[in-house]
Amino acid sequence: MNDRKPYLVDRLQEFGITIFAEMSALAERTGAINLGQGFPDSDGPDEVLEAAIAAIRAGHNQYPPGRGILPLRRAVADHQRRFYGLEVDAETEVLITAGASEAIAAAILALVEPGDEVVLFEPYFDHYATSVALAGGRRRVVRLREPDLSFDVADLESAIGPRTRLILLNTPHNPTGKVFDAEELGHVARLAIRHDLLVVTDEVYEHLVYDGGRHIPMATLPGMAERTLTISSGGKSFGFTGWKIGWAHGPADMVSAVLTAKQSLTYVSGGPFQHAMVTALGLDDGYFSQLADDLEGKRDLLGDGLRAAGFEVFPTAGTYFVTADIRPLGFDDGVAFCMSMPERCGVVAVPSAVFYDDGEAGRHLIRFAFCKQPEILVEASRRLAGMAGSGS
Numbered sequence: 001m002n003d004r005k006p007y008l009v010d011r012l013q014e015f016g017i018t019i020f021a022e023m024s025a026l027a028e029r030t031g032a033i034n035l036g037q038g039f040p041d042s043d044g045p046d047e048v049l050e051a052a053i054a055a056i057r058a059g060h061n062q063y064p065p066g067r068g069i070l071p072l073r074r075a076v077a078d079h080q081r082r083f084y085g086l087e088v089d090a091e092t093e094v095l096i097t098a099g100a101s102e103a104i105a106a107a108i109l110a111l112v113e114p115g116d117e118v119v120l121f122e123p124y125f126d127h128y129a130t131s132v133a134l135a136g137g138r139r140r141v142v143r144l145r146e147p148d149l150s151f152d153v154a155d156l157e158s159a160i161g162p163r164t165r166l167i168l169l170n171t172p173h174n175p176t177g178k179v180f181d182a183e184e185l186g187h188v189a190r191l192a193i194r195h196d197l198l199v200v201t202d203e204v205y206e207h208l209v210y211d212g213g214r215h216i217p218m219a220t221l222p223g224m225a226e227r228t229l230t231i232s233s234g235g236k237s238f239g240f241t242g243w244k245i246g247w248a249h250g251p252a253d254m255v256s257a258v259l260t261a262k263q264s265l266t267y268v269s270g271g272p273f274q275h276a277m278v279t280a281l282g283l284d285d286g287y288f289s290q291l292a293d294d295l296e297g298k299r300d301l302l303g304d305g306l307r308a309a310g311f312e313v314f315p316t317a318g319t320y321f322v323t324a325d326i327r328p329l330g331f332d333d334g335v336a337f338c339m340s341m342p343e344r345c346g347v348v349a350v351p352s353a354v355f356y357d358d359g360e361a362g363r364h365l366i367r368f369a370f371c372k373q374p375e376i377l378v379e380a381s382r383r384l385a386g387m388a389g390s391g392s
Contacts, residue, residue, distance in 0.1 A: 011133045018126060019354045023338065032342035033372075033380045035302075036350045038174070038320040040371040044239030044280070045287065051279035052243075055272035064271045066263055068096020068247070072274045075281040076247045083206075084217050086225070092252035095259055098269040099244035100204045100233040105131045106262035107200050107229055107248065108168075112137040116165035121151065123355030123362055125174050125202070132168075140164070141357050147314055149178040153187045160191060166198035167191075169218060172205035172318030175355050175367045179213055179317040189221045198254070199228045204246075207237045207288045209318040210296040219250070226251055229258065236320070237291070238280045243273040295320070295370070298377060302370040305381025320371040323352060327364050329387060334366045345383040 005013060023036035043049060067073065073094040080086040088094060097103040104127060112118060114136030120128055122141035132139045140159040142151050167188060171180040180188075192199050199218055206215045219228040233246035248258060303313045303322055312325035331337050334351035341347050352365035370377060 011136060012130070015126075015130050015133065019350055023348050023350055026339075026342055027348040030342035030346070030348075032346045032348045033376060033383070034348045035368045035370070035372065035380055036338075036348040038236075038369045038371060039241045040239045041373055041376065042239065045283065047283075048238055048240070048276050048280045052272050052276035055275035058275075060272045060275050062271065064096075064268050064274055066268060067259060068094070068268075069271075069274045069278075071278045072096055072245075072247075072281075075278045076249060079281045080217075080230075080249065084220055086217065086219055088249050089252065093255055094247060094249045095255050095262065096274060097233075097246040097248060097262060098266040099235060100202060100231050100246040101127055102244075102262065102265055102269075103231040103233075103246045103248040103258070104128065104168075104200070104202060105134065106258050106265055107231070108132055108135045108137065110257040110261040111198060111200070111229075111254070112165050115163060117161060117163045119156070119159045119164060119167045119197075121169065121173070122357060123175055123352055124168075125170060126354055128168055128170075137165070138163075139357070143361065144173070144176060144178060149173075149176050149314070151184070156187065156191060160195050160197070164195065164197060166200055168200045168202070170202040171218075172203075172209060172215060174205065174319055175321050175350070175352060176314065176323055177316030177319045177321050179209055179215065182216055185216055185218055185221060189218065189224050192227060193223050197227070199224065201228060201230050203230060203232045204236045205319040206232055207291060208295055208320065209292060210299060211317065213317055215318070229254055234277045234280055237288075238277075240273070240276075240280075243270055243276075245270050245273050245277045298370045298372070298374065301374055302368060302377045302381065305377065306368070306384065309381060309385040309387065311384075320369045322368050322370060323365055324349075324368060325364055326366060332364050334363055338366055341387075345387055347380045347383050 020037040027034035073090040076094050077088040077090040080088050108131040112135040116137045117140050118132045118137050119140050122143050142155045142159050201218045209215050219225045219230050229250035231248045235241035306313050310329050314323045316322045338351045350367045352362035353359040356362040
C-alpha cells in the first residue's frame with residue numbers, strides 16, 4: 001500500500017498529523033475523558049489572567065519587538081538567577097518565542113546544516129524529529145531503558161560521530177517523566193565539551209518535579225553555559241498552554257542565530273500575553289511549590305488507579321505524564337489499545353510507540369496525562385478498571 005503524501009517534500013514523508021491532535025480530536029468526537037494531550041482542565045492564576053486583560057485594555061495589541069518585550073526578557077533573566085543562579089543578559093541573551101515548540105524548531109533550523117546529526121534521547125517528543133527533518137538533519141537516538149529509564153553512557157558515546165552538531169535534551173522528560181540527575185547531566189556535558197557540541201535543552205517542565213527532587217539546568221554545569229541554548233515556556237508552569245509564550249536563552253551569538261530563523265516562522269506573537277507572563281514569572285515561591293505538590297498528588301491518584309486497573313506503572317519524577325505497560329492486561333499493541341479505548345471505556349491516552357524510532361521498543365507502552373481535576377482522574381480510573389482481563 002502506497003502511503004506517500006502528494007505534494008509533501010520527501011524529508012517530511014514519515015510524519016503525519018501529530019498524535020496529540022489526533023487523540024484530542026478522537027476524545028472530542030467520542031466524548032471520552034482526554035488523558036492524552038498534556039493540557040490542564042482549569043486556568044492558571046487569576047492575577048496572571050487579570051494581567052493579560054489589563055495589557056489588552058492598555059493597548060498592547062500590536063507587534064511586540066522581534067526579540068520580545070524587554071520586561072519579559074528581564075523577567076526570564078530574573079527567573080534564571082532566582083531559581084538557578086544563572087546570570088543572563090536580558091538585552092542580548094534572551095529571545096521570546098511562540099511557545100517552546102517554536103523555540104525548538106527555530107533552534108534546529110538555525111543551528112543544524114543539512115546532513116548534520118542531532119542526538120536525541122528515545123523516547124522523545126515527536127516535535128523534535130520533525131524539526132530535525134525540516135532542517136535536513138539526521139537524528140541519532142540513545143535509548144532510555146525500562147524500568148529505571150537510565151541510559152548507557154557507551155550508547156551516548158557511540159551516537160556521537162563526525163557529523164554530530166548538537167545534543168537535544170529534555171528534562172524533566174516527556175513522555176516518561178524522568179528527571180535527569182547531576183551524574184547523567186555530567187556525562188552529557190563531558191561529551192559535549194570533548195566533541196565541541198552544542199546542547200539545546202527543553203526545560204518546559206522545570207517546576208514540575210516531585211518527591212523532593214530538583215531540576216538542574218544544563219547551563220549550570222561547568223563549561224556548559226557557553227554552548228547551551230535553554231528553552232522553556234509559560235504553558236506548563238502556569239497552565240496557559242494556549243497562550244504560546246516561550247523563551248530561549250544562551251550565548252548572544254547563538255540567540256541571534258535562532259532569532260534569524262524564528263523571525264521567518266511567526267515573527268512575533270502574543271503581545272498582551274507577553275506582558276501577562278511578566279506577572280507570572282514574578283509569582284512568589286509558594287506558587288511554584290504548591291503547583292508541584294498539587295500535581296504530585298494527582299500523579300499518585302492516577303497511578304494508584306492505573307495499578308488497581310491492572311496496568312504496570314513506571315515511576316514518574318516530573319512532568320504531567322505517567323507511562324503504563326498494557327501487557328498485564330493481556331494486550332501488547334499500544335496503538336490499537338489507545339484507538340479502541342474511547343469506545344470501550346471512554347478514556348483517551350497516547351501510544352508511546354510514536355515517541356520511538358523503533359516503534360517495537362514502545363509497542364506495549366501508553367502515556368496518560370494527570371494534569372486534570374481529581375474527580376476526572378478518579379472517574380477515568382473507574383472506567384479503565386473495566387478493561388482488565390479483556391485482552392486477546
